[in-house]
Amino acid sequence: MALKKDGATKKVVNNKGAWTPEEDRNLAQYIEIHGPKKWETIAVKSGLNRCGKSCRLRWLNYLRPNIKRGNISVEEEELIIRLHKLLGNRWSLIAGRLPGRTDNEIKNYWNSHLGRKINHKGQKLESSSSQETRPQKTRDISQVNKEGTSDSGNSDINFDVNDFFDI
DNA sequence: AATGCACACAACCGCGACACC
């Protein structure tokens, strides 16, 4: 499981699995100085034995400033459901309407909470908050947050959504 | 107290789109 054929990962990348705090630090530090561009370069120059893709994912979903993690509010949940009705599985677009949320988080949330809920309860907006069965386990690495905007660059259909939802 | 199951979340993979040369 070492050779990848993907364009971005055709080099052998030896490091896989969960990120360590040290790797996070290195990545965040490098991006703070050079900015989040040229992920392949970042991967190499930051000294991480990871592919650019992995670095990008880690940054976007975890290290980026102003990321909100956990505790999805009822309002957010309802918005996700409505947006999903409108857009389907366009997670990045949905995330673009939820400042501080990432597409991966929303996708996970949908798959584990909302999809099930809707399937089981017949398309109803139950808005019973995120903790339907068990308390939310929040891992607290989210305090890297500072400030910024969620700029997923997915503004291409903004007007549609705004018009539709009057956001 | 031990074990198995279900859930939540992080991370990986493959593919298409886009940018640059």
Added chain:
DNA sequence: TGGTGTCGCGGTTGTGTGCAT
């Protein structure tokens, strides 16, 4: 204009944790 490299997205898998038995 075509080729190559990079980026971004969505789907899927892996792993840790808590709960039920």
